[in-house]
Amino acid sequence: MTAPVPGRKKASRGLVATDLGFRLGTGLFATMLVALVVAIGFELSRQSMLTIEKFGLNFWRTEVWDPVAGQFGALPFIWGTLYSSILALIISTPIALGIAVFISELCPDWLKQPLVFLTELLAAIPSIVYGLWGIFVLVPAVRAFESSLPAVLRQLPLFSGPPVGVGMLSAALILAVMVVPFSSSVAREVLKSVPGAQREGAYALGATRFEAIRAALFYARTGIVGAVMLGFGRALGETMAVTMVIGSTPKVSLSLFAPQDTMAGVLASQFTEADTELYLSALVEIGLVLFIITLIVNSMSRLLIWSMARSERSSTPVVAAEPVEVTA
């Protein structure tokens, strides 16, 4: 070949240098994303060192939270967060899946877009507005429901305590409403990725609508579990609406009627009142653990959704290959 022209070589080296500069420059900004996540974990650990060293794991086993007396036990908060989120999940999962199935499998085409828009609207309403509505509309309604419950049922531990309205039930209901759009939109995407041949095969075998959709849901089970977990992650960290209706009372109780509190809730209501270093450190530690829990739940849900998408991609050629064989 011809010898490289000196001028051209120089130009291409310049090109490589600017390309490298571009890559490093934009890469620096991408690094910031990673740095932020690390920085959040680091800063929260640093600020909570005091309680981590002083109480250790006992912090999470102690039931008494009395800042005035200097007693800090976070068990009621982790209990409240998990209990309210799980209750919300129990209420919201069937509804979210029902919506996803209805929109992606059952409803006529002209209805799809409006329904998608409306469920997205449900996600767009700010948490504080749900909270305001919760205080003035939902809580009185829940109170009326609680007092109308027959005395026989009120004996059960699940319904014990005075019917005050604010408490676990209101929190779980409002959380369920807020979680539905998240789980249902992911579940819808997941269902969309189920190959049409799945359903056609089921129908060809004489399946009813329910049986065909059940087959599709079973095919998509990994992604569906991922969608539900994503909703769980949202519920764990939801702050304002829950804080406003749960009653802000640190107590471990099974009762749906009992005012309780959550990790996010105690941060919202007490953070600015923290007057001692120990108090502040205890609150930051609650934030740190909330951060870690949501990190784990979200990563797991994303892994599930990804693995669903990946298996989908790798299985497509197999499906496509079959008819070719038949025609040959």
Place this chain on the structure above:
Amino acid sequence: MSRTSRRKLLSAVFVGFCALSVLIALVPLAFVLFFVVSEGIQSLNVDFFRNMPKPVGESGGGMANAIVGTLMVTGLGSLFAVPIGILSGVYMSEYAGTRFAAVARFAADTLNGVPSIVIGVFAYGIAVLPFKQFSALAGGLALGIMMIPIIARTTEELLLLVPGTMREGALALGATRARAVFSVVLPSALPGIITGVVLALARIAGETAPLLFTAFSNRFFTTKLNQPVATLTVMVYTYAISPYKDWHRQAWAGALVLIFIVLVCSLLARFATRRLEGMQAR
């Protein structure tokens, strides 16, 4: 009952359940919107936008300072989130196959899932505690952190939609990678990127939790960045949990304004997406 009719019945029940669940989800939506509009409209007037908060008992108070405060913190947040978000999105789409792009993508999704209150605690630790001062800047920082992953991910997805031939054409003409991205790829994805920014704005304009102990609140009017400022959301919160009827009325009015802002942003974003899709179809 024969087996077939039982199966058919089960199927019909299932279809009915799915349709019912849509209705169940729409009931709270209708209820929330109905109450916010009907309660909010009663106390929404010119005074609400023009006046400062008044002491309890005096009527005619407004949220002028909080509206300016919300504009300030969301503006500050965008100022710092838009460049970081767009440029990291550019990296993730231009070097989509690389391992670091996958790491950055994972970090963005992780950041997106961090509860907003935790971001507030973080911003408190790095922007309030060292200066012993709540400030608009700290509030903007917290909101900015929440915007970054949304902007980054939409930018990435939209840049990947730009046909590869456009980028290759620019490169074939001798453009550098940076030139190809900034003169050809980014401009053609611009409406979509603006959509991403507007969507991020819609989400953070309604955020309360990260502002509670960063921007804090202020009964007075201020545009100083190093001072605590009132914001609509925090004001609605304080008023909602107060025992005063008049403040409750104003909280509803504030909620109505918030919903209006969020709706307008969402509709704008939708409109821009439509145009982008139209462009691609052409």
